Amino acid sequence: MNAGAKRVLLTGNHAVAWGARLSRPKVIPVYPITPQTPVLELLTEFHAAGELDAEMLTPESEHSVMAACIPASLTGVRVFTATASQGLMLMHELLHYASGARAPIVMANVNRTIASPWAFWPDQTDSLAQRDTGWIQLYVESAQEALDSVIQAFRIAERVFLPVMINLDAFYVSHALEPVELPAQALIDAYLPPYAPQHFIDPERGESWGNVVSQDLYCRHRQDIGAAMDRVPAIAAQADQEWQRATGRGWGVIERYRCEDAELVIASLGSMCGTAREAVDALRADGHAAGLVKVRLFRPLPLAALRTALGGVRDVLVLDRNFSPGAGGVLHQELRAALYGMPSPPRVHGLLAGVGGVNVPPQKIVDLALAARNREPAAEPVWAN
Amino acid sequence: MTYRKARSPGRRILDRQGGSVTLQIVISGRGGQGAQLAGNLLAMAFFAEGREVQCFATYGGARRGTPVSSFIRVDDRPIRVRCDIEQADALLCFDASLLAGKFLASARPGALIVVNSSRPRGEFASELPGYRVLPVDGLAIAQRNGLGRIVNSALLGAFARALESPALDTLSRTIADAAPKSGQENSQACLEGYRAIGEQLQRAAA
Known part of the structure; x- marks a missing residue:
């Protein structure tokens, strides 16, 4: 200290x-x-x-x-x-x-x-x-x-x-x-x-x-x-x-948690990231190359940092604790736009998780991550409650 | 601390992490009884013993008499998880009429439950066979110490004895420091609650 x-x-x-x-x-x-x-x-x-x-x-x-x-x-x-x-x-x-x-x-x-x-x-x-x-x-x-x-x-x-x-x-x-x-x-x-x-x-x-x-x-x-x-x-x-x-404490503009060689990266905002860390640790312990990108700075969206962090990743799982009716999860929309046009962009899966305060425990995130690997991303909003 | 997480098949992957295991507690009472303050005091006592803690309570819609809950996590590592407690290792119940439904469902099978009640332990054992229920007459202790219906010091003492943590003197000092008045009486109620569970456990072991 x-x-x-x-x-x-x-x-x-x-x-x-x-x-x-x-x-x-x-x-x-x-x-x-x-x-x-x-x-x-x-x-x-x-x-x-x-x-x-x-x-x-x-x-x-x-x-x-x-x-x-x-x-x-x-x-x-x-x-x-x-x-x-x-x-x-x-x-x-x-x-x-x-x-x-x-x-x-x-x-x-x-x-x-x-x-x-x-x-x-x-x-x-x-x-x-x-x-x-x-x-x-x-x-x-x-x-x-x-x-x-x-x-x-x-x-x-x-x-x-x-x-x-x-x-x-x-x-x-x-x-x-x-x-x-x-x-x-x-x-x-x-x-x-x-x-x-x-x-x-x-x-x-x-x-x-x-x-x-x-x-x-x-x-x-x-x-x-x-x-x-x-x-x-x-x-x-x-x-x-x-x-x-x-x-001695830094938080980053975005934070990459256990993203080294990750094939699947969870992306989220705020307190959900704490729970996602437990899920990432559990997935890693089970042999899955999973990581977390915490988007701390959302406006302006740090495009270059996000493209570096998510380029080359197979699946990105965006967890949105918000809902824009007619559009879906806001971070999902923003990340899809940010990664558009990249050579071999990741598959971006958007999930409305925890909207209205619905509880999202680590096990839920583990289950969503495992399911996303075997699914093509949907263009429409997907509810995960 | 010896509490382990339940190992249902759904938790298989999470449990493989190893390392320390978080102690998860839910305290429930009726608005005005001091259940939320009890949660904060318990967290403060664990923190004073060098543990990592996280404590949050229901708010907003709470009114005098309606059910309110406080959620506490205790660990040796920083606590990162930010979600509800769904499989509590231990419950502290300020009002036996709340020991049902949603509150009871927040406890894992075999969970330790300390309940404010004058009814004997055997009755709870037969009514709630899947749990380890220890009743303590918090109201009698509070009244003996001139605290009226303020039962949280007595219940915290009882709970700490049942959990074997935090230490009585840490808890007692935390309570006395936080009490706006009657610090001595609250410490004494805490001690009596602690002893009441101690005697109960000794009788059970004999």
């Missing part, structure tokens, strides 16, 4: 709150929603105890939360918020506005089913439905990764002036109490210097944001956002490598 670090028990939610606290944000607008509420409960406790030097705002809705985050960020200060499910849905309009305004906000989203019907289970449709909003998206597997990723996210966001969404699964990560190494404040202060952008809004300065623009200016602005997105895989990898040097 690093000097000054402490090993403690934290839930994923509380790990997110600690990640935010250590990053020293100056403005935190928040609105409570199950299962994200413990994030803001702990942040308000830090604030009340004088341990968090930030302005906390509690407006009347998530829409107003994001409407507060954007101008706060444009004044040149670090901004953090957290939400889940319906709250993210209500923010949708302003998610586009935030990336367009190049506001490097960091937000944690707890992945939960979207109504209706009403439910509280893990399902990533909420954040995956925001894939076109111009937010960088990371999906994490554990409380430790959630804490580390919040801090890394500020590094990435402030380098490219785009907002970052950290996604953690409801229940299995947000509410799971587990050991977490809490880094010392000094380590974070060295890793993440104060945010000091060249441009910011101040009544004393002649700068503004939000004017009506011409077609050409709008188009060029979109191209600039695209160019910033294109830089993210390398910047995120560098932020992670520096984090690894400082703490």
Whole structure:
């Protein structure tokens, strides 16, 4: 362990709150929603105890939360918020506005089913439905990764002036109490210097944001956002490598687990990857050349890394804990597109596994993997519940 | 720890991994009884003994009086799996009326069950022959110690004795540190629960 670090028990939610606290944000607008509420409960406790030097705002809705985050960020200060499910849905309009305004906000989203019907289970449709909003998206597997990723996210966001969404699964990560190494404040202060952008809004300065623009200016602005997105895989990898040097923990932009000479690779997002590791170990022990690719950075999708990781593999089994009606699993769609046109591409099997929080134990993944080897991939969505 | 996973044919491939085996526990009670807090306290005690733990609970729809559950995994290696517990090695039941249906189905055959009840062990043995059921009168212990209907300290003591882990002093200290008041009384209830199961096991062995 690093000097000054402490090993403690934290839930994923509380790990997110600690990640935010250590990053020293100056403005935190928040609105409570199950299962994200413990994030803001702990942040308000830090604030009340004088341990968090930030302005906390509690407006009347998530829409107003994001409407507060954007101008706060444009004044040149670090901004953090957290939400889940319906709250993210209500923010949708302003998610586009935030990336367009190049506001490097960091937000944690707890992945939960979207109504209706009403439910509280893990399902990533909420954040995956925001894939076109111009937010960088990371999906994490554990409380430790959630804490580390919040801090890394500020590094990435402030380098490219785009907002970052950290996604953690409801229940299995947000509410799971587990050991977490809490880094010392000094380590974070060295890793993440104060945010000091060249441009910011101040009544004393002649700068503004939000004017009506011409077609050409709008188009060029979109191209600039695209160019910033294109830089993210390398910047995120560098932020992670520096984090690894400082703490001993690296998570990768994608992670390849036991992929050496793999004929079958499981691909997934978030907490499902933890369960898939057990399945991969079991398959390997039984003589099957299986591996896992964890897609940690989903937006932008790290095309080059994925093509390297999955090129030459016979079968890729994509496990989607989300559902886009009329299309299928979102990661399945994205990976098929990413691998299209490769010489001898892998057979990509998409499976809707765990939608709505349906339980997916390791044995289920083992069974799905063994079945996929003997089947041609289907073009249509396949349900595995 | 001596608990082994059930070896049904469906688990054949998973079991071949070898290495350490995760102890899986489900605690169930009614909203307001402290079953979720008990799960966290048990995880904290195992963690204090240097074990890896993962503990999560039902949330959202829980109300006072409705069934709530807490799920705990304990291992010597970091716990990676993120799914429900379907074959628990041990159950802790705060209310004997819950010892049926979905909750009971979450236990593997032969699982250890500690239940809050004043009924004798023999009755449970004949009603639930596939399990090892140890009743403990948590309510009587709680009331003796001025804790009213707050039975979780007594039940945790009983459960720790039945599991042979965590150690009584670790658990007792964890409970006393976490209790907002009546730390002494909660420690004493934990000790009495621990002893009640100890005596029961001694009688059974005699």
